[in-house]
Amino acid sequence: MHLIKDELDFGPWLDAAAGSSVGAGPMPRRENQDNFLLIDASGHAVCLSQQAPFHCQVPGWPAGHVRAAVLDGMGGHGHGREAAEAAVQGLLAIPACHDTASLSAQLDDLHARLQAAFTADRPARPPGTTLTLLEVPPGKAPLLYHVGDSRLYEISDGTATALTVDHVPATAYAMRGALDEAQWRARVHGEHHPQISQAFILGNAFGESLHLDKPLLALDADNLPPFLARLGDRRVLQLRSGAHYLLLSDGFWACEDPYAATARWPALCAGRSAAQTVAALLGDFLANPPKGLSSDNLTVLALRFLP
Numbered sequence: 001m002h003l004i005k006d007e008l009d010f011g012p013w014l015d016a017a018a019g020s021s022v023g024a025g026p027m028p029r030r031e032n033q034d035n036f037l038l039i040d041a042s043g044h045a046v047c048l049s050q051q052a053p054f055h056c057q058v059p060g061w062p063a064g065h066v067r068a069a070v071l072d073g074m075g076g077h078g079h080g081r082e083a084a085e086a087a088v089q090g091l092l093a094i095p096a097c098h099d100t101a102s103l104s105a106q107l108d109d110l111h112a113r114l115q116a117a118f119t120a121d122r123p124a125r126p127p128g129t130t131l132t133l134l135e136v137p138p139g140k141a142p143l144l145y146h147v148g149d150s151r152l153y154e155i156s157d158g159t160a161t162a163l164t165v166d167h168v169p170a171t172a173y174a175m176r177g178a179l180d181e182a183q184w185r186a187r188v189h190g191e192h193h194p195q196i197s198q199a200f201i202l203g204n205a206f207g208e209s210l211h212l213d214k215p216l217l218a219l220d221a222d223n224l225p226p227f228l229a230r231l232g233d234r235r236v237l238q239l240r241s242g243a244h245y246l247l248l249s250d251g252f253w254a255c256e257d258p259y260a261a262t263a264r265w266p267a268l269c270a271g272r273s274a275a276q277t278v279a280a281l282l283g284d285f286l287a288n289p290p291k292g293l294s295s296d297n298l299t300v301l302a303l304r305f306l307p
Helices: 079-095 100-121 170-175 182-187 259-260 263-269 274-287
Strands: 002-003 014-021 035-039 043-049 052-057 067-073 131-137 142-149 152-157 159-162 235-238 244-248 298-305
Touching: 002 052, 014 035, 014 067, 014 131, 035 079, 035 298, 043 079, 052 067, 067 079, 067 235, 067 244, 067 298, 079 100, 100 131, 100 142, 100 235, 131 244, 152 274, 159 263, 170 182, 244 263, 244 274, 274 298
Parallel strands: none
Antiparallel strands: 002 014, 014 298, 035 043, 035 067, 043 052, 067 131, 131 142, 142 235, 152 159, 152 244, 244 298
16 A cells, blocks of 8 residues: 655645555455556655656646646556556646646547557557546636546535546436436445446547547536536536545445445544545555455545645
8 A cells, every 4th residue: 555645745725645555355456557646836746657656846837736636547448557657647747727628628638649549559449547636726726627437525514525427327328318316326326336438548438329439528517417517527626614625546435335435434534634534544444345345446635725
């Protein structure tokens, strides 16, 4: 398990930390195909390379700007770790962004370039990775960019609330009116399914044919059902005072009762710093794996925005 907590400086207004583990379960994974990226307020960055922490300095990074992302390589399609690592290296080369339009343009372009590069080697089907990212300009609200089924959670008032929409078949059905809110929540948050309908590098399968298409499709108020419209993939995040914000890969709810697993998080976050929160979440999960756990990698980034 890797815990990143002391090497980075996010300034006086943000507390952040990261942790990643190969995971638990009856047959633990031999390879960690997750990845993450933290770029602190001075441009010091850390991610995983060859499954180990890698540090570097981002040239020309503006003072006070922060980037945080979690990625889950799609092992079922082969080369998931390589896809997540390639995406992280691409993120390191993207300049700091100050609005959702420029952030989306930069990341959509990276998706297209990596897709072309991987398709050249694997024309039948490129690999993919989730990407859930927060871009935090100094003194401004965070910008969200989300692709896949990793999640952003807000932990506040004893409750864990998902702030992203999983890009999975159930969401595609809800977009067509085939599932109502209760049915969607039961399938997405009450159960765990490994299927995915969109991934960075891979593309999206939200079209009428459900066949894979190369571009990414941003889910927003124009295509999401009304009960999900406020959770668009690319938006300015509205912060709640005193809340913890968690970026997590889906290994944390790959179990028989995801609601029971996520319900443990508020108590594990309460009164803790970001580093303590990451250690508590990973430590609790590995020491007390949820019932019916499906073996998967675990990655969590914790952020606390300070007054």
